[in-house]
Amino acid sequence: MENIIDVKNLTVKYFTDEGTVHAVNDISFEINRGETLGLVGETGAGKTTTALSLLRLLQSPPGEIVDGDIVFDKDHILTLSEDQMRLVRGGKISMIFQDPMTSLNPVLTIGDQIAEVIQIHMNCGGAEARIEGEEMLERVGIPKERYDEYPHQFSGGMKQRVVIAIALACKPSLLIADEPTTALDVTIQAQVIEMMKDLQKQINTAMLLITHDLGVVADSCDHVAIMYAGEIIESGSLEDIFDNPCHPYTNGLFGSIPSLDKDVKKLSPITGDVADPTHLPTGCHFHPRCKYAEPVCKNKRPMVTSINDTHQVKCLIYESLLQTREVVKYV
Ligand code: SF4
Numbered sequence: 202m203e204n205i206i207d208v209k210n211l212t213v214k215y216f217t218d219e220g221t222v223h224a225v226n227d228i229s230f231e232i233n234r235g236e237t238l239g240l241v242g243e244t245g246a247g248k249t250t251t252a253l254s255l256l257r258l259l260q261s262p263p264g265e266i267v268d269g270d271i272v273f274d275k276d277h278i279l280t281l282s283e284d285q286m287r288l289v290r291g292g293k294i295s296m297i298f299q300d301p302m303t304s305l306n307p308v309l310t311i312g313d314q315i316a317e318v319i320q321i322h323m324n325c326g327g328a329e330a331r332i333e334g335e336e337m338l339e340r341v342g343i344p345k346e347r348y349d350e351y352p353h354q355f356s357g358g359m360k361q362r363v364v365i366a367i368a369l370a371c372k373p374s375l376l377i378a379d380e381p382t383t384a385l386d387v388t389i390q391a392q393v394i395e396m397m398k399d400l401q402k403q404i405n406t407a408m409l410l411i412t413h414d415l416g417v418v419a420d421s422c423d424h425v426a427i428m429y430a431g432e433i434i435e436s437g438s439l440e441d442i443f444d445n446p447c448h449p450y451t452n453g454l455f456g457s458i459p460s461l462d463k464d465v466k467k468l469s470p471i472t473g474d475v476a477d478p479t480h481l482p483t484g485c486h487f488h489p490r491c492k493y494a495e496p497v498c499k500n501k502r503p504m505v506t507s508i509n510d511t512h513q514v515k516c517l518i519y520e521s522l523l524q525t526r527e528v529v530k531y532v
Contacts, residue, residue: 204231205374205407206255211269213250213431216262220479224250226431227268232375232424237401237408239418239439241454242428245475248411249299251428252377255409256290257281274374292322295368296377302384304364305352311363312338312348315370322371334370340403341366341396358389365397372404379411394421415458419443424511427451430476430486437512447514449491485517493518 215222315334335345453471473490
């Protein structure tokens with residue numbers, strides 16, 4: 202299948218007075234048209250910096266993309282002019298930000314906010330934009346009669362639907378959704394995720410779904426990449442990651458959530474703190490928290506090891522097991 206975005210060796214740093222923050226460290230991934238990649242990890246893993254880099258929205262200084270390439274629909278994003286980028290943002294790549302409740306302008310009607318995007322990117326007049334905007338509103342389950350109302354007249358779940366309507370109004374090829382349901386209660390979360398999946402199918406939009414919620418990933422993603430300390434430490438199809446998680450960190454994430462299927466008396470959270478990105482540990486960045494760490498893990502950087510055609514992991518255990526061809530599940 203053809204990919205819509207191909208990220209290679211992306212490296213992002215923040216140069217601050219307190220030191221250099223190694224936010225994203227040499228990550229590569231791609232997303233096929235119409236498919237969803239879940240980018241999973243704890244707060245501070247580099248997920249949002251990755252998303253902002255794809256749209257070149259990093260605040261600079263202090264943020265800087267110091268290496269890598271981002272190819273979106275054959276365009277090299279890092280070489281486009283600002284004018285070209287303005288056409289990409291919102292038109293070809295849309296983003297739902299982490300806090301959708303504050304993404305809406307309180308002094309404009311929601312209709313005006315949807316229509317504004319349509320007018321800019323689809324080059325049409327006010328009347329045409331209104332028709333498109335009303336249709337988009339209905340698609341996200343809000344009656345078009347509410348087009349002229351203001352954000353404060355909507356509940357949290359409804360505001361979220363409006364934000365999604367704005368993001369999808371121009372039928373983008375790629376939607377970046379950064380923790381889109383975190384601020385919502387659980388029942389509304391499920392509805393919103395279902396709605397996003399439906400719209401994604403209708404429009405054939407690819408999605409980068411950033412989340413720390415493995416339940417949301419299981420429900421919505423085709424592929425999964427697990428991030429730790431700015432690196433992708435494991436990636437694969439949904440089945441690869443959920444049926445055969447290999448990296449000790451991925452196993453730790455699964456061990457931290459309750460299961461309805463297994464009789465687990467006690468959850469086993471990952472001990473220790475997230476790595477400090479200004480002083481990343483030597484060797485494997487996860488070694489201070491890893492219960493399988495060996496002395497070599499403090500000094501040697503793990504390389505990418507392929508478990509199968511779609512499943513890759515960065516861990517010295519798998520590196521040595523595959524060298525000796527003992528491909529077994531270790532943890
Ligand atoms: Fe743990 Fe070593 Fe593997 Fe890192 S390389 S995850 S420290 S076993």
